[in-house]
Amino acid sequence: AQSVTQPDIHITVSEGASLELRCNYSYGATPYLFWYVQSPGQGLQLLLKYFSGDTLVQGIKGFEAEFKRSQSSFNLRKPSVHWSDAAEYFCAVAPNSGGYQKVTFGTGTKLQVIP
Amino acid sequence: KAGVTQTPRYLIKTRGQQVTLSCSPISGHRSVSWYQQTPGQGLQFLFEYFSETQRNKGNFPGRFSGRQFSNSRSEMNVSTLELGDSALYLCASSLAWTAKNEKLFFGSGTQLSVL
Numbered sequence: 001a002q003s004v005t006q007p008d009i010h011i012t013v014s015e016g017a018s019l020e021l022r023c024n025y026s027y028g029a030t031p032y033l034f035w036y037v038q039s040p041g042q043g044l045q046l047l048l049k050y051f052s053g054d055t056l057v058q059g060i061k062g063f064e065a066e067f068k069r070s071q072s073s074f075n076l077r078k079p080s081v082h083w084s085d086a087a088e089y090f091c092a093v094a095p096n097s098g099g100y101q102k103v104t105f106g107t108g109t110k111l112q113v114i115p
Numbered sequence: 116k117a118g119v120t121q122t123p124r125y126l127i128k129t130r131g132q133q134v135t136l137s138c139s140p141i142s143g144h145r146s147v148s149w150y151q152q153t154p155g156q157g158l159q160f161l162f163e164y165f166s167e168t169q170r171n172k173g174n175f176p177g178r179f180s181g182r183q184f185s186n187s188r189s190e191m192n193v194s195t196l197e198l199g200d201s202a203l204y205l206c207a208s209s210l211a212w213t214a215k216n217e218k219l220f221f222g223s224g225t226q227l228s229v230l
Contacts (some may be wrong), residue, residue, distance in 0.1 A: 043119065043205055043221030090158065102171050103219065105150070107157035
């Protein structure tokens with residue numbers, strides 16, 4: 001069964017600073033990988049997804065993520081954080097076996113942005 | 116196009132009671148999945164319905180059940196509530212859930228508090 005680990009429960013960065021959120025997955029082959037963001041009181045919104053091909057994936061709101069097979073990682077990055085990026089971020093994985101696939105989410109990383 | 120609608124937004128129940136939560140997916144979406152979100156546990160998959168059929172179920176006791184109607188609206192029911200059932204319950208819809216071609220659209224959730 002697949003699993004995903006987000007080792008950082010809480011991260012604080014200054015506005016304008018760069019950001020990297022870590023995500024490690026466990027799966028026998030290359031899975032489908034996702035990053036979702038949850039603003040307070042809201043549901044989750046998809047930021048980006050990786051299926052195959054280019055290992056650097058661009059998403060919405062200026063986010064990008066890099067798939068590294070050798071490290072089983074899919075870290076989320078942003079070069080300059082804005083106060084509105086304060087939210088909780090979830091990494092997710094699904095098997096690429098075709099048909100219906102259950103998505104497994106990490107426990108989330110809460111991002112705080114300070115002025 | 117209206118988003119995923121979950122009702123009610125907040126619920127307060129006491130132990131032993133039962134509760135029914137409702138989810139109206141985006142028009143045209145046939146897949147509805149349910150997640151339980153708690154601090155520290157992240158999102159735990161409950162079940163997924165497609166065309167009124169449950170396709171997959173997570174590791175939750177039988178007290179948790181769901182169904183989907185012909186108009187794709189879905190309900191989940193929790194019987195004999197326990198304190199540990201206090202959580203944010205999220206519903207997500209998609210056109211036809213295959214991870215590669217679709218993404219999940221989440222509602223804002225129902226916050227259930229069990230006293």
